[in-house]
Amino acid sequence: MTTEKRPLTFTLFALRLLSGLGGGFGGALIAFLAYFAFVSFLPTQGTSSISIFTTIVIGFVVSLSTNVLATILVSFMDEEKYSRRKTMITHVFIFNLILFFVTIPFYALATALGQVTAVAMVHFILSGFISSLILEVLAGSEYALLGIYSQALGVFLTLGILLLLASSQINDLVFLFGTLPITWFMLQLTSGVGEWTYDTYLKYYGLDALSSATDLGDEEGQEENEEIRE
8 A cells, every 4th residue: 555755845844954953963062072071081192991982982972862862853843754753762772772882893993093083973974874764764664765865865975075074174073073963964955855856756757666665667577477487
């Protein structure tokens, strides 16, 4: 059974953009407070188990709080689409917890090599990307493909913006904290633009190509051939 796609209005688009920015800036504020609260434990010239542990914990707390806050804001702003708020928050938490354990060796190596900023940036982008994908999949599996395409585009655009910023004379700390709002803003931007573009396509062409219920090949013919062979 297929359902008709709900068109995205400008108001909802704007609210979701603000939600992404709110979650990103909220995470940046938490990162700012955590950094100055534990700056004495962070690695400087040498490394220690305490400095590595502190770096990993800060990275986890910042990514988790940013993604959960953005999830809550987006789900409140667009309750019709993101109605499964508790389930979304639970899965975002589970993924970020798994990512926390996965990133432990990378943070340890980065601390020894003095590349903590680079690893933290990748950590923040990846956690934001997957958390946003979780929202799109749980919002409705029928149009999960549209969410995957738009979120993937958002990640590439985010990387492009960050590469441009990296080439400028910007403070590493500001650059890292800025990754959070930039990532969530771009993910919501491409999500909205993707929906708008697809809504326009549906209006003029009518083929619901990105619906999981739509067969773009001769699926029924293949099934019939298999039945005949059997």
